Amino acid sequence: MEACPLRTSVIGSYPFPGWLELASHHLSAFGADDLAELQRDAVIAAVHDQVEAGLDVLTDGEQTRLDFNLSFYGYIEGISLESSSRRRFGPPAHDQRGRHAVLGPLRAPRGLGAVEEFERLRQVMTAGHPGLGVTLKASVPGPYTLSGRLIPNAELGYPDRWALAEALLPMVRFELERLVAVGCKEISVDEPSMSCYAHREDTRRFVDLFNRTVETVTGRTRVCTHLCFGNYKARAVGPRQIAPMFPDFLDFACDEMHVEMASREFAELELIHRIAERCDVAVGVVDVKSYHIETPDEIARRVRRCLELVPAGRLVLAPDCGLSQTARWASRRKLTSLVLGVRQVRSALGLPGATGGVGMH
Numbered sequence: 001m002e003a004c005p006l007r008t009s010v011i012g013s014y015p016f017p018g019w020l021e022l023a024s025h026h027l028s029a030f031g032a033d034d035l036a037e038l039q040r041d042a043v044i045a046a047v048h049d050q051v052e053a054g055l056d057v058l059t060d061g062e063q064t065r066l067d068f069n070l071s072f073y074g075y076i077e078g079i080s081l082e083s084s085s086r087r088r089f090g091p092p093a094h095d096q097r098g099r100h101a102v103l104g105p106l107r108a109p110r111g112l113g114a115v116e117e118f119e120r121l122r123q124v125m126t127a128g129h130p131g132l133g134v135t136l137k138a139s140v141p142g143p144y145t146l147s148g149r150l151i152p153n154a155e156l157g158y159p160d161r162w163a164l165a166e167a168l169l170p171m172v173r174f175e176l177e178r179l180v181a182v183g184c185k186e187i188s189v190d191e192p193s194m195s196c197y198a199h200r201e202d203t204r205r206f207v208d209l210f211n212r213t214v215e216t217v218t219g220r221t222r223v224c225t226h227l228c229f230g231n232y233k234a235r236a237v238g239p240r241q242i243a244p245m246f247p248d249f250l251d252f253a254c255d256e257m258h259v260e261m262a263s264r265e266f267a268e269l270e271l272i273h274r275i276a277e278r279c280d281v282a283v284g285v286v287d288v289k290s291y292h293i294e295t296p297d298e299i300a301r302r303v304r305r306c307l308e309l310v311p312a313g314r315l316v317l318a319p320d321c322g323l324s325q326t327a328r329w330a331s332r333r334k335l336t337s338l339v340l341g342v343r344q345v346r347s348a349l350g351l352p353g354a355t356g357g358v359g360m361h
Helices: 017-024 034-054 067-075 112-126 143-147 162-179 191-195 203-214 268-277 297-306 327-347
Strands: 077-080 100-107 135-141 186-190 223-225 256-259 278-288 315-319
Touching: 017 034, 034 112, 034 327, 100 162, 112 135, 112 162, 112 327, 135 162, 143 191, 143 203, 162 186, 162 203, 186 203, 223 327, 256 268, 256 315, 268 278, 268 297, 278 297, 278 327, 297 315, 297 327, 315 327
Parallel strands: 135 186, 186 223, 223 256, 256 278, 278 315
Antiparallel strands: 077 100
């Protein structure tokens, strides 16, 4: 990553515009062309905010998904989609997200939709921001994380979550291959469930599952992974400790590993040095669970702390997680502070990308 030290990036998701939230509750009122226009307009809005902030790496904001992974189940055959969760009232938590029964062999003959998302993003960038020197990233949930919303069915050969993950693995791998084939230069294979449950599961088994998922695209695109502790409604779902993942997770076959830090007050920050010995490390320096808006000076101080442990050529700066659970007004301000703070440090170190206004590269 030496050509772009201290890259600014995002994980994947971005808040929906208010009008898209409203439309999502009335989808039956729209025709197919209306829905396609809604999707494209939402991506334009998400791209606008990221370009305006001045990020080096951006995504489509996952504007066409219902949460970062739930829409993928609509592409999978052999399951019955649960229309509502078993608990609808009370404080929000992960048990308010539906789980789907497995009724037959799991297949995804149409792919998982990520390729179409990436191509839409590229079209929007080409039409609205031609020649802008940013990297377009696609994000795909990994098979273990995807398996968490399916109910095992031993009679069909899926007795537990591991069996479901194995069945999903070739679908995810094929989607990654398709993304590479259409020219995607950076893909994040997000496995937050692995980090959430590393304290109680076989971490070597996690490594094997991840590496087999990405084995056919390794070296053909920049493979990233995102590890956090859950962010549905800004709630964590696992013990927020990185240590149980190590040393095994250091064997992930990835070019960039992202870890959540800001919301944990940078506990275990010293461990990013170990990640950087193997690959680039993306550090969450923006807390997506808090409505405190970090100032550029705060971001700069956090970046300097990271640089005491990791060389600039190995360091990526990002929010802790996707921004879909953070209001759009706050997300915009947080991303702007992220970029301005990093540029302060770049300027002080005389690194490329140190000059220019927000949104200009």
